[in-house]
Amino acid sequence: xxxxxxxxxxxxxxxxxxxxxxxxxPEDKIEQVLxxxxxxxxxxxxxxxxxxxxxxxxxxxxKFQSGVEFDDVxxxxxxxxxxxxVVDGNxxxxxxxxxxxxxxxxxxxxxxxxxxxxxxxxxxxxxxRYYKAK
Numbered sequence: 272x273x274x275x276x277x278x279x280x281x282x283x284x285x286x287x288x289x290x291x292x293x294x295x296x297p298e299d300k301i302e303q304v305l306x307x308x309x310x311x312x313x314x315x316x317x318x319x320x321x322x323x324x325x326x327x328x329x330x331x332x333x334k335f336q337s338g339v340e341f342d343d344v345x346x347x348x349x350x351x352x353x354x355x356x357v358v359d360g361n362x363x364x365x366x367x368x369x370x371x372x373x374x375x376x377x378x379x380x381x382x383x384x385x386x387x388x389x390x391x392x393x394x395x396x397x398x399x400r401y402y403k404a405k
Contacts, residue, residue, distance in 0.1 A: 288305060320363075352367050383403060
């Protein structure tokens with residue numbers, strides 16, 4: 272797990288606006304979210320992982336154990352969600368269940384690259400966000 276404790280910086284995205292429209296985000300919010308380019312880092316302490324990000328709301332930490340569902344919130348409006356992260360080698364898959372629909376964020380760590388592939392039950396396409404280790 273050479274990706275642990277590395278900070279990854281946002282590089283580019285593909286079709287993320289399509290995903291945001293599919294989950295019903297208003298156009299004015301989509302413009303803001305598309306500018307959102309948080310650094311992210313994953314750390315581990317025993318069986319607990321922590322995702323560290325910094326974005327609109329400032330720094331955020333999400334603590335989780337692989338395969339264990341928990342309550343969380345996303346976005347500036349603090350939308351409640353159920354989420355589960357599964358760590359499998361160099362892949363961390365997050366599944367979200369919310370009133371707006373379900374989504375999967377598959378994070379693949381390949382050398383110094385992080386590719387996040389986003390799919391959802393209300394989204395016909397695939398979105399990707401790319402990051403590079405600092």
